[in-house]
Amino acid sequence: MWRGGSNTRTCKRRFFSSPTRSRHHRPPYICRLHSRGSQHLKAMAEVDHLAAERATARFDVEEMKVAWAGSRHAVHVADRMARLVASDPVFRKDNRTMLSRKELFKDTLRKAAHAWKRIVELRLTEEEADLLRQYVDQPGYVDLHWGMFVPAIKGQGTEEQQHKWLPLAYKFQIIGCYAQTELGHGSNVQGLETTATFDPKTDEFVIHSPTLTSSKWWPGGLGKASTHAVVYARLITEGKDYGIHGFIVQLRSLEDHSPLPGVTLGDIGGKFGSGAYNSMDNGVLRFDHVRIPRDQMLMRLSQVTREGKYVHSNVPKQLLYGTMVYVRQSIVADASKALSRAVCIAVRYSAVRKQFGSQDGGPETQVLNYKTQQSRLFPLLASAYAFRFVGDWLNWLYTDVTQKLEAKDFSTLQEAHACTAGLKAVTTSVTADAIEECRKLCGGHGYLNSSGLPELFAVYVPACTYEGDNVVLLLQVARILMKTVSQLASGKQPVGTMAYMGKVQYLMQCKSAVSSAEDWLNPDAIQEAFEARALRMAVNCAQNISQAASQEEAAGFYERSPDLLEAAVAHIQLIIVTKFIEKVHQEIPGHGVKEQLQALCNVYALYILHKHLGDFLATGCITPRQGALANEQLGKLYAQVRPNAVALVDAFNYTDHYLGSVLGRYDGDVYPALYEEAWKDPLNETVVPEGYHEYLRPLIKQQQLKLSRL
Ligand SMILES: CCC/C=C/C(=O)SCCNC(=O)CCNC(=O)[C@H](O)C(C)(C)COP(=O)([O-])OP(=O)([O-])OC[C@H]1O[C@@H](n2cnc3c(N)ncnc32)[C@H](O)[C@@H]1OP(=O)([O-])[O-]
Ligand SMILES: Cc1cc2nc3c(=O)[nH]c(=O)nc-3n(C[C@H](O)[C@H](O)[C@H](O)COP(=O)(O)OP(=O)(O)OC[C@H]3O[C@@H](n4cnc5c(N)ncnc54)[C@H](O)[C@@H]3O)c2cc1C
Missing domain, CATH: 2.40.110.10 (Butyryl-CoA Dehydrogenase, subunit A, domain 2)
Structure with a gap:
């Protein structure tokens, strides 16, 4: 009933033969002689400016790629599709910000038609075709055709309607x-x-x-x-x-x-x-x-x-909203993609960029070594991983709920709505802010279009609005929280992601046992603090609403909606933390991979705790001292992440084409690339700008004349 787009896990595979490829899927970079203004730059052989960074990694990057992508098969398919797109000149995108609206739209039509041609010629599977479109990386009509039109017909059309319309859409x-x-x-x-x-x-x-x-x-x-x-x-x-x-x-x-x-x-x-x-x-x-x-x-x-x-x-009327639920769950997975792209750019560039620190002509400090840079950047790196894993879980939940709906079991509909709405809201808000933070982390160069970050931000930021404004969606979560709290008194046991609320007696009065910074590495300590905070915030809201006895419940909800938003965020952050902890508890193969994920999980949880310390203190879940210990542990975790940072973003396995950033290049050879990019700007097509004879020359001449008369 909610059948949406493809579930890539179950896709039949049909590979087209692929050439053998080198370990990293980018063409070997040979620094070219620069066409204009840069003749002094000599051609150089391939250099990996980040090699030293990669050498310090304490884990197996290839295995981390598998953990990130979900399976070896997923790494393999993504790798092939990414290279296919990167090597095709039609999919070039480095000139995109310089095109007029009309040119850009035509370029989108051309790319979409070419992508379709390649999909048909190579007889790609649905999974491969989805990935190919993702790597083309240009919003266009096909996104809505495959992402909403087809799922709406699948979810809300009868068998006959599907039989009639879907083949037309598929072709x-x-x-x-x-x-x-x-x-x-x-x-x-x-x-x-x-x-x-x-x-x-x-x-x-x-x-x-x-x-x-x-x-x-x-x-x-x-x-x-x-x-x-x-x-x-x-x-x-x-x-x-x-x-x-x-x-x-x-x-x-x-x-x-x-x-x-x-x-x-x-x-x-x-x-x-x-x-x-x-x-x-x-x-x-x-x-x-x-x-x-x-x-x-x-x-x-x-x-x-x-x-x-x-x-x-x-059947429940809300099934009409099924297409939105389907898209919301896919938006969570997309959040981890957008966030990981921004973080990959910022981490690599921060390892290349050096400022200060040299008094005697020796090497300057990589900006990635500044503790402030780490404390801004590493929580975002951890968030990218957290969103990836919660996205996988949400995809599982969606599939599970869909199967239940097919069997006319509607019991998990509310859970699916709360999780998709809330996770969509939190992950997109964080990602939009994080892309902008990554721009700042790249200093001045981050503001250049060639950094890729301005465009990534502009493309991404409407995700906070489309498929449901984030505030409106969080208020939906809050309503469900209030309903669940009100049912606790009747002894009804909450289920799914609300199950923790059933421990109300304990969670309302428990005190954290943390007494050292290391104690915060215990997942049970984290889990308990997050559960207690989320529950107490929800119960406080419910009490405040009911205490306004003179008011209707709806009016009380309206009055308390700013607090309710925060309670909803606390509940969703708990889900993200829980799913990350569960992921780390699983078997994870590969040298050092589990340890790195454990560290990132702790970074994510303790960063959220530090950022929302007010909530944890106000609800009495932890003491100020325990809050300070969490922050102390966070600093230690950043030091642990530091030597692994570049390898952790390499594990995203993005091509230079997909990243679309001179700052995030795999080889870290940033400066020649920045220099070369500048000359491609249309303003540099002529040495003397258009308009000089009309406006600049007369102005200068006029002033010169005035001066000569003095
Ligand atoms: C690539 C980008 C493409 C973008 C595309 C787009 O943007 S497309 C455009 C995207 N546009 C948007 O995203 C628009 C956003 N707006 C909306 O989705 C809805 O109008 C609403 C959810 C805000 C309100 O819903 P409403 O007017 O029905 O009023 P109500 O609040 O009274 O709820 C009544 C009951 O229904 C329940 N329930 C609600 N939703 C769901 C659900 N999905 N599933 C299951 N249940 C759901 C709710 O919990 C409540 O349950 P209760 O308490 O009776 O047990
Ligand atoms: C890039 C983009 C692509 C889109 N694509 C599609 C598409 O393909 N198909 C389609 O049908 N639609 C599409 N949309 C529309 C999109 O789904 C809506 O814009 C979105 O659902 C928000 O609704 P709105 O514009 O009415 O915002 P509004 O609801 O008018 O929001 C304005 C402000 O009011 C606040 N607000 C609203 N209601 C409440 C409330 N009850 N309580 C508290 N605050 C509230 C919001 O938080 C926000 O701050 C797209 C939008 C964008 C930006």
Whole structure:
């Protein structure tokens, strides 16, 4: 019922033969003679400026790649797809920020068409094709086609509807998008205004946009590319409004791509940052009484009969939100990808960059050796790993819930909603902030487009808003927390990620036994502190809401919503910490791999504890002294991570192409690359800039004339 996109774990494999490759999947870098202005730079043989860093690693990087990717098979497939993309000139992206919007959009169409051609020619599996698209790394209509249009039909269409529409979508005979949000409403899905009124005379629905605010607004791929959309509209039949339902609507001609009669379509305009998300044609759409056959209503959950009778299957209405739940879980995995890219750039560059420290002409200090740099960077490195593992777990949960739903077991629906909504909110917020932090960690050069960080930030930051504004989603988690707390008194045992709340008697009064910094390395000590903090914050909120006895519960919730947000964050951080601890408890092969993950797990947990110390102290879970000990241990852990830092980001296994950053290059040969990149800027195409004769020369001449008259 919630069937979404592919579950890559179960994908059938069909490899195309691949050439043998060197250990690191980048072409050997030969520093080229620079075309302009840099003739003094001599061609050099390949040099690994980070070799000394790599030599200090105390673990097996190849095995860490397996731990990161999930399996040896996953490393292998990702490696092949990444190289395939990196070696293909069509997928070049280093000039992207210099293209105009129109050029960028056309470039996106070209890349998408070429990617599809390669997928067909090489007969790639679904898993391989997904990865290939990921490494092309340019937001475009295909993301919504595969990521939302297809999953919506799979999840909400009947067998016949799937049989009819999916083959068309799979072969790109139609291109689809997901048209839910309107100009007037996004978060409040039940507030959408577009109508789908059944006309029994013709056996059709009439799709209409009654107001300006009912215009569909934002859907990716809608503006220029899509031929079809799953449109969410209020179903009206026999004079009654049955609320929001999904409909497959054709928007453009399959002959000449012109909008069909009654359909007004366009792009909503340029977005934040150069390049970045501007490759996507987020669109506006209005309907003027557009007719579609009745069988284009997605009828898996509810149906309208030929006579116009509304029939709702005996399933929870929230299944209509299934596509969003599917995408939210995939966004958590994407957060670890975006965060690990930023961290990889910042760690490698921090190892190359040197400032201060030399009084006598000796070597300067690598900025990675500054404790402040480590205390800003290593928690982000740990977070990348934490998000990766919680993302894997969430993918498992999603698959499990989907199977239960197929068997008409809806008991885990709430758990799935709380986990996907909360983890989406926390991981995207942290990642967006972390990318910006990585930019600052790279100093001035981080601000250059060639660092890759400005574009990564601009592409990533809307993840805090799309698929549910993060605050709105955290309030959903808070509601479920409050419901769970209120049920504790009745003796109902919470399950899943809320199970810890069942230990309410103990967790409300327990005192941490930590008495030395080392005690904080005990996972039980961490787990208990996080559980007690999350539970006490939730219980405090529930008490404050109920104490406002004069108010309705909803009004109390509204008043206390800032505190509720924090309680929801505490609960989600507990889940992330728990899943990291569980991961480290598993068998993990490879020399030193488990030890490194253990250290990163502790960094993650103690960093969160340090950052939110106020919560832990205010709820009395730990004492100020124990808080100070946690911080002391954190410093020791940073020292442990330091010699492994570069190898830990190498384990992400990213090609230079995918990273797209002169600062994050695998070989660390940053300065010639920065120098060379600068000359590629269109401003450097002419020595004397355009506009000199119009504006600069007359200005200078005028001033000279004035001066000569004096
Ligand atoms: C690549 C980028 C592409 C981007 C694409 C997009 O952005 S696409 C556009 C993306 N757009 C967005 O993401 C829009 C974000 N907005 C929303 O998802 C919803 O409007 C809402 C969740 C905020 C409110 O929901 P509501 O109006 O129904 O009102 P309510 O709060 O009263 O909840 C009623 C009950 O339903 C439960 N429940 C809710 N959701 C789920 C769920 N998914 N599953 C299961 N259950 C769920 C909830 O717990 C409650 O349960 P209870 O207490 O009765 O047992
Ligand atoms: C890049 C991008 C791509 C997108 N792609 C698609 C797509 O393909 N298809 C599609 O249908 N949509 C898409 N969207 C739309 C997206 O899903 C919505 O923008 C998102 O759900 C947020 O809704 P909103 O814009 O209505 O924000 P609003 O709800 O108007 O948020 C504005 C502010 O109000 C606050 N707020 C709102 N409600 C509450 C509340 N109850 N309590 C407290 N605070 C509240 C929010 O926290 C926020 O600070 C996309 C958006 C973006 C930015």
